[in-house]
Amino acid sequence: MDLQLMIEELADQDKKDLLVILKRELGETPQLAKVRSTINENQKVLCPHCHTEDIYGHGIYKGRKRYKCKQCGKTFNDFTGTAISGIKKIDKFQEYLELTLESVSIRKAAKRLSVSTNTIFDWRHKILASLSMVNGNSFDGIVECDDKQFKINEKGSRKLDREAYKRPSDRKTKRGISNDKLSVMVATDRKGNPLMKIAKMGRIDSDSVEKTIGSFISPNNILCSDSHPSIILWAKNKELEHHTFVASKQHVKNQCYHVQHVNSLDNRYERWIKPFYGVATKYLSQYLNWFVFLQKIKKSSEPIKEFAKIIMINIKTINQYRNIGKEYEKLNIPHYLRT
Numbered sequence: 001m002d003l004q005l006m007i008e009e010l011a012d013q014d015k016k017d018l019l020v021i022l023k024r025e026l027g028e029t030p031q032l033a034k035v036r037s038t039i040n041e042n043q044k045v046l047c048p049h050c051h052t053e054d055i056y057g058h059g060i061y062k063g064r065k066r067y068k069c070k071q072c073g074k075t076f077n078d079f080t081g082t083a084i085s086g087i088k089k090i091d092k093f094q095e096y097l098e099l100t101l102e103s104v105s106i107r108k109a110a111k112r113l114s115v116s117t118n119t120i121f122d123w124r125h126k127i128l129a130s131l132s133m134v135n136g137n138s139f140d141g142i143v144e145c146d147d148k149q150f151k152i153n154e155k156g157s158r159k160l161d162r163e164a165y166k167r168p169s170d171r172k173t174k175r176g177i178s179n180d181k182l183s184v185m186v187a188t189d190r191k192g193n194p195l196m197k198i199a200k201m202g203r204i205d206s207d208s209v210e211k212t213i214g215s216f217i218s219p220n221n222i223l224c225s226d227s228h229p230s231i232i233l234w235a236k237n238k239e240l241e242h243h244t245f246v247a248s249k250q251h252v253k254n255q256c257y258h259v260q261h262v263n264s265l266d267n268r269y270e271r272w273i274k275p276f277y278g279v280a281t282k283y284l285s286q287y288l289n290w291f292v293f294l295q296k297i298k299k300s301s302e303p304i305k306e307f308a309k310i311i312m313i314n315i316k317t318i319n320q321y322r323n324i325g326k327e328y329e330k331l332n333i334p335h336y337l338r339t
């Protein structure tokens, strides 16, 4: 048997599948309970309900360490609040982390792990909620930013509060040029630290720029963007050094000021999202978390271990997961766009 020859004949996707199978066989899939005990050795355990560290050990239940909080009186264990809380098929969930790194579709993942598509859907969104913690960290040096528009998509929405429009002319309200789209702020520094966050329905204003990227920018950062008036106003208020560019006159100032990194980030996002055939707006921020995470993890020598650590460290995940619907409602998407 010539392994090399066999592998060469496989399609790219089959090669990726093979890698996942081999990792499972070799026991390289991370054991989340172990990951958690390593975290506990290095940092204080916090109460997932009130986030204080005023806690004490409260025995062991089903092999998991239990704690009780002196502040709020609630008990919890090492998994409470994390994506793995309440998951029964932990081994398969751990394997699904690998498939998330490979951006495998729900249907394929369900087939490969022999679980239902509903289960994978639930796991996917819990995992992506965990990744919110990587979507937004302090920037270093030059920061390039841009706003990106997304069409409203109610794919998979089970409850439409009216019948779906059959054709665009059925819409009663006239649509504006870009007020019927959702704006997302995209930003990146030059050290591979991207951010993609939903700003608001319609065009961005300086408030939504502040809300999305404001807390990650310091006066030491230098901003590069197109000449969007809201970004200019915001940068002025922040007293940032700001260089603007006109898309049709692509150029570089002083050999280092340009917006090529943020443009390339945009293009990579488009290529990555294409196989998903449109993402429901309700879940857009989840997918943005996913994409940003994949960009950041590229440089890691042990991506799956870092991934497992994020999953176990984020005790706010379940709350964020439960709030997906509420956050979506807050976008105040006009009804006539909800097709």
Ligand SMILES: [Zn+2]
Residues within 6 Å of the ligand: 047, 048, 049, 050, 051, 052, 069, 070, 071, 072, 073, 074
């Ligand atoms: Zn507490």
